[in-house]
Amino acid sequence: MNRTHQELLRAALEDSASADGMPVSTLPGPRLTADIAAAPVFAGDMPGVPCRWRASLIDLPSLQPRTAVAEQFRRLRSRLLEYRAQQPLKTILMSSAQPQEGKSFVAANLAVGLNQHRGTRVLLIDGDMRRYSLQRYLGAAFKPGLADYLAGTHAPEEIMQRADAATLEEFPGLAHLSFIPGGGMLEHVSDLSEDAHFGNLIRYVKPLFDWVVVDSSPVTLVSDAVNLARHCDGVLLVVRAGVTKYPDAQRAQAELQASNLIGAVLNAVEDRPAPSYYGYGPAGADA
Amino acid sequence: MLGHRTLKASDFAAIFKRRALWLIIPALLCAAAALTASFFIAPRYVSQTLVLIEQQKVSEDYVKPVIAADLDARLASMKEQILSRSRLQPIIEKFNLYPGAKMDERVDATRKNIDIKPIRSEISRANGLPGFFILFTAGDPRTAQQVCSEITSLFVGEDLRAREQSAQGTTDFLESQLAEAKSALDTQDGKLADFQTKYVGKLPGQQAPNMDMLTSLNTQLQTAAQQLAQMEQNRAYQQSLLSSLQSTATTRDATTGVLTASALPDERQTQLVALQAQETDLASRYTSDYPDVVSLKRQIADLQKQIKAKPAGTTAATGSGGKSTESPGVLQLRAAIQASDTGINAKRAELAQIQGNVRLYQERISSSPLVEEQYKALTRDQDTVKKNYDDLLTKMNESKMATSLQRRQQGEQFSLMDAANLPDSPSYPKRPIFGVAGAFAGLLLGLVVSALLEYRNTAIRSEDDVFAFLQLNTLIAIEQVGDRPLMPAYKPDAAAENKRGKRFRKPAPIAAEHS
Numbered sequence: 001m002n003r004t005h006q007e008l009l010r011a012a013l014e015d016s017a018s019a020d021g022m023p024v025s026t027l028p029g030p031r032l033t034a035d036i037a038a039a040p041v042f043a044g045d046m047p048g049v050p051c052r053w054r055a056s057l058i059d060l061p062s063l064q065p066r067t068a069v070a071e072q073f074r075r076l077r078s079r080l081l082e083y084r085a086q087q088p089l090k091t092i093l094m095s096s097a098q099p100q101e102g103k104s105f106v107a108a109n110l111a112v113g114l115n116q117h118r119g120t121r122v123l124l125i126d127g128d129m130r131r132y133s134l135q136r137y138l139g140a141a142f143k144p145g146l147a148d149y150l151a152g153t154h155a156p157e158e159i160m161q162r163a164d165a166a167t168l169e170e171f172p173g174l175a176h177l178s179f180i181p182g183g184g185m186l187e188h189v190s191d192l193s194e195d196a197h198f199g200n201l202i203r204y205v206k207p208l209f210d211w212v213v214v215d216s217s218p219v220t221l222v223s224d225a226v227n228l229a230r231h232c233d234g235v236l237l238v239v240r241a242g243v244t245k246y247p248d249a250q251r252a253q254a255e256l257q258a259s260n261l262i263g264a265v266l267n268a269v270e271d272r273p274a275p276s277y278y279g280y281g282p283a284g285a286d287a
Numbered sequence: 288m289l290g291h292r293t294l295k296a297s298d299f300a301a302i303f304k305r306r307a308l309w310l311i312i313p314a315l316l317c318a319a320a321a322l323t324a325s326f327f328i329a330p331r332y333v334s335q336t337l338v339l340i341e342q343q344k345v346s347e348d349y350v351k352p353v354i355a356a357d358l359d360a361r362l363a364s365m366k367e368q369i370l371s372r373s374r375l376q377p378i379i380e381k382f383n384l385y386p387g388a389k390m391d392e393r394v395d396a397t398r399k400n401i402d403i404k405p406i407r408s409e410i411s412r413a414n415g416l417p418g419f420f421i422l423f424t425a426g427d428p429r430t431a432q433q434v435c436s437e438i439t440s441l442f443v444g445e446d447l448r449a450r451e452q453s454a455q456g457t458t459d460f461l462e463s464q465l466a467e468a469k470s471a472l473d474t475q476d477g478k479l480a481d482f483q484t485k486y487v488g489k490l491p492g493q494q495a496p497n498m499d500m501l502t503s504l505n506t507q508l509q510t511a512a513q514q515l516a517q518m519e520q521n522r523a524y525q526q527s528l529l530s531s532l533q534s535t536a537t538t539r540d541a542t543t544g545v546l547t548a549s550a551l552p553d554e555r556q557t558q559l560v561a562l563q564a565q566e567t568d569l570a571s572r573y574t575s576d577y578p579d580v581v582s583l584k585r586q587i588a589d590l591q592k593q594i595k596a597k598p599a600g601t602t603a604a605t606g607s608g609g610k611s612t613e614s615p616g617v618l619q620l621r622a623a624i625q626a627s628d629t630g631i632n633a634k635r636a637e638l639a640q641i642q643g644n645v646r647l648y649q650e651r652i653s654s655s656p657l658v659e660e661q662y663k664a665l666t667r668d669q670d671t672v673k674k675n676y677d678d679l680l681t682k683m684n685e686s687k688m689a690t691s692l693q694r695r696q697q698g699e700q701f702s703l704m705d706a707a708n709l710p711d712s713p714s715y716p717k718r719p720i721f722g723v724a725g726a727f728a729g730l731l732l733g734l735v736v737s738a739l740l741e742y743r744n745t746a747i748r749s750e751d752d753v754f755a756f757l758q759l760n761t762l763i764a765i766e767q768v769g770d771r772p773l774m775p776a777y778k779p780d781a782a783a784e785n786k787r788g789k790r791f792r793k794p795a796p797i798a799a800e801h802s
Contacts, residue, residue: 069765069766072763072765241749244747246757250757262762263762266765268765269748269749270767
């Protein structure tokens with residue numbers, strides 16, 4: 001980390017601490033300043049530990065420039081940018097009513113899509129501490145992660161990953177993406193999600209990134225998403241077409257009533273014809 | 288989302304696309320099942336004949352048909368008769384229809400398999416039908432044909448029999464009615480004749496002649512009365528002459544030689560003449576029952592008695608053996624007077640007769656109105672009876688003509704146009720129809736099942752669903768990923784990647800990560 005960046009980090013921490021009214025030093029989780037100078041985490045102005053990522057193009061179609069799915073995520077990116085033009089929006093939580101509805105998929109691809117826009121720096125956090133899965137999309141290591149940070153064993157910069165050179169050579173689209181995996185299994189996950197540590201982490205990383213995308217647990221099953229949503233600027237509700245029942249979706253909406261529910265992302269739509277206009281589609285150009 | 292929100296056409300299209308197999312498979316299965324079932328169903332064959340109803344050859348304006356009842360009604364009646372047990376049982380036994388069952392059941396089954404279908408044509412007469420089909424359904428074609436022929440024969444025969452019966456029955460009935468009418472007519476004629484005999488001269492048609500006769504009689508009466516008066520005047524004159532002669536003549540009694548005065552004209556005689564003249568005058572004006580006339584007659588009769596008892600010129604001194612001697616003139620006068628008396632009596636008799644006739648005709652004329660009323664009643668009854676008789680006679684003749692027409696085969700009759708055909712294929716089951724029906728039933732079943740599944744499936748499928756249930760805008764709709772093949776340009780080269788050393792190592796399962 002260069003000196004300028006360190007100063008900026010310190011100032012951000014002081015601001016967030018003063019806003020909360022809680023001294024940073026009393027927080028057990030983040031070890032923010034102790035090993036900053038020692039940790040080689042901000043090479044190329046990008047936070048995170050360089051790691052070899054073996055991303056899956058099947059799981060991250062946003063990495064492909066000319067697919068319909070990538071275009072959809074670019075559209076989502078545009079919508080979010082439009083929204084941000086009117087209201088503050090930096091941290092986005094992904095949630096859904098039930099498991100296996102595509103939260104992680106949407107979160108990962110959204111993060112990749114945001115990351116590809118004009119050098120936008122994006123942090124992807126796997127907040128589903130009961131069943132983290134984002135590391136599969138990036139092909140990254142799952143530890144250390146958020147659970148370790150919340151347990152107080154690791155600092156944020158220690159759990160943050162970024163693509164190493166080899167990965168960037170293969171996937172240049174991951175250049176401005178940092179990733180905090182889920183980490184190990186934790187006991188009392190609900191307690192941890194309610195804790196202010198996550199909020200501290202968000203406050204810590206906000207200045208460093210343009211976007212923070214947080215994946216979470218199904219909102220109707222556990223309270224993690226609701227707890228995490230309190231620290232986020234907006235929530236996207238992922239609905240899986242043909243799977244999510246509307247009573248569950250309505251229940252999820254009710255759970256997130258106190259949050260800023262920006263909109264819905266309809267995932268896995270089967271009836272939508274794959275557009276071939278301008279080559280966006282399986283039978284489009286680049287074939 | 289069926290039943291949970293208002294669906295659009297695109298939603299229905301998506302449902303149809305989603306449940307296509309639920310529609311197609313049941314349709315195919317049910318069609319196959321129906322087709323298979325059709326092979327196990329006993330085939331049924333239908334044989335039919337066409338019977339046309341030929342109109343009578345002679346116009347109905349000239350000869351009325353024997354049977355005027357509505358053809359539909361007659362056909363229905365014939366059908367009931369032919370479908371009776373007594374008619375069907377011989378056919379059932381002859382062709383051994385529906386063996387093994389009871390006769391009642393066999394008869395019922397036969398009835399159900401017989402069908403009579405009328406043909407209705409727009410160009411046929413308004414109150415009739417041009418013909419009808421007779422159909423019979425059986426398990427084999429030969430039996431169907433034979434039974435159909437048999438039933439057709441029954442129909443044609445029944446029609447002929449009905450017509451003959453009707454014609455003969457009509458004629459017999461009309462004959463009996465005609466006989467009764469004739470008897471009544473004769474009776475009425477007798478009554479009229481008796482009445483005419485009884486009231487001859489008083490009948491309505493005779494009033495004018497009666498009036499004429501009465502007028503004539505009155506004229507005769509008047510003439511007779513005048514003649515009588517004239518005759519009585521003459522007699523009176525003759526009597527006066529005689530009296531005058533007798534008054535101048537001297538009469539000596541031959542025995543005694545006493546001169547006796549001649550008899551003076553008797554005043555009674557003069558009075559008698561006067562009375563008779565009065566009577567004649569009154570009789571010319573009044574009837575004999577008139578009181579004055581009756582009084583005069585009585586006076587005349589009394590006077591005549593007196594004169595007879597004591598004639599004029601007779602004296603008491605006439606002794607025995609006395610003898611008068613009269614002149615010839617007196618004798619002539621006496622003779623003339625006698626003749627006049629005779630004439631006068633005759634004339635009076637004639638007058639009386641005329642008066643009697645006048646009274647008769649007057650009585651006739653006066654009683655004519657009453658007689659006329661009775662006569663009219665009699666003639667009215669007689670006219671009615673005669674009219675009835677004439678009508679019956681006319682009908683009788685028409686019936687005879689119609690019967691004759693029927694016997695010559697020129698009346699309305701059933702004509703067999705098409706004989707019973709031998710069916711070459713079963714009418715039931717029709718396998719294509721079975722297949723289509725089965726497919727339709729399967730489709731219907733599929734629709735019901737699909738609808739039920741759609742109703743039970745409350746999963747969100749589209750942006751419309753998201754907005755309808757969550758009132759949230761859908762920022763993006765991501766198509767299904769995973770099974771969709773990647774773009775060829777971005778498909779990783781597994782071989783090349785493997786050279787880099789486990790780059791595409793399959794990620795460890797989550798269970799392993801969480802362990």
